[in-house]
Amino acid sequence: MRVAMIGTGYVGLVSGTCFAEFGINVTCIDKDERKINKLLNGEIPIFEPGLDVLVERQTSAGRLKFTTDLETGIAGAQAVFIAVGTPSRREDGHADLSYVYQAAKELAPLLKDYTVIVTKSTVPVGTAREVERIIKEENPDAQFDVASNPEFLREGAAIEDFMRPDRVVIGTDSPRAQDVMRQIYRPLYINETPIVMVAPETSELIKYASNAFLATKITFINEIANLCEKTGANVQQVSKAMGLDGRIGGKFLHAGPGYGGSCFPKDTLALAQIGVKHNAPQTIVEQVITANKNRQEDMAKRIIAAFDGDVKGKTIGILGISFKPNTDDVRDAPSLVVVPMLQQAGANIKAYDPEAREQAEKHFQNVDWKDNAYDVADNADALVILTEWNEFRALSLREIKEKMTQPLLLDFRNIYTEAEIREKGFRYISIGRQEINADSAAALKAAV
């Protein structure tokens, strides 16, 4: 079995490498010569735990190849995956499909034997049919079918998600294409992974509906967290108990500073646009988009409020810049909203992220970058946890407190427990739990 992967971005590179792990011969193709040269030299252009080891193993085994040349790249492939970018169009939030259509146009004249063209990028309903139309128009003699095969990878856990998915979704009407796709996913099929065979439109919508639902779940619990803060309830206990109901499930119910990343913000926006276009408005998703935007801004406002509305000249330390742990991705991260708002209000920012500094430097100015959390805490008037990197979970709070001008900790990922904080005497502002201040903590400690 031989497949080609057009696009060596996140989805393309992870999927191509994992297909090679299945024993398939894979050629990854990208127009970006620098990227391909890097890969040929064994360098991985993205940060994804475990990916480097697999790429090295599969390239050494000769199963994984990289090229900039489309013709040699797709030669002999039974399936050609299109995994190019689909950014949000700046003007209207629609997914920009020009790269997908361009790839279809360019590969059409090169098709020889029967080939399945697979759209792997997240694309609006109707894209697979349009790809089919383009290829037919460019090459009326081509023998091919089109299938939609959306990816459900989480950054930071992508290899595990690929190798042990909850389901594989394949959208095509053609039995011949279904057979090819079944062959490709044979190792998972043997493991009894559910393979969902549907029409292309259904497959395309499954991806958007899944991401939008998860974004809704997060936004729901974030608003419940606001209510918890006002009523004295504890959001972690609320979500834990809710999650015990099998119909709800406990995952994606962690309240925080709002969702970010390259998928949820883009896909919710695109789904809302698709709804408008087809006159089936997705009003819940529209509200989720607004609520999440407000939430990220609200995080900055909370920090400012902790200083009674005036952060001028204050030094605020930020721990975690990436949109979530185990990635260097800062796209639509809460930090991109919070840091500039604090700077605009006159605060000085110190920051540390285990991986994201290089990416973040493109977005921020005048940030004093540090190499660890303790240097960020040094002389800071407040410390804010924006991303729950593991190394922030085990900080010596005693040492942190000694270094700061005042012990003010804003934990927007709830990685510390109230008991730990009471013990250490911080003023502690978290999400969906009531504020603990040093006086009340000391009084409580004395009373115990």
Ligand code: UGA
């Ligand atoms: C998401 C989906 O989880 C994947 O299934 C999907 O394939 C991918 O988008 C995609 O469309 O390609 P990803 O963007 O990597 O994956 O990140 P998630 O782990 O889903 O987290 C998204 C955001 O939600 C992060 O900012 C995270 O901090 C936030 N989040 C997540 C919460 O605030 N609370 C939670 O309980 C879970």
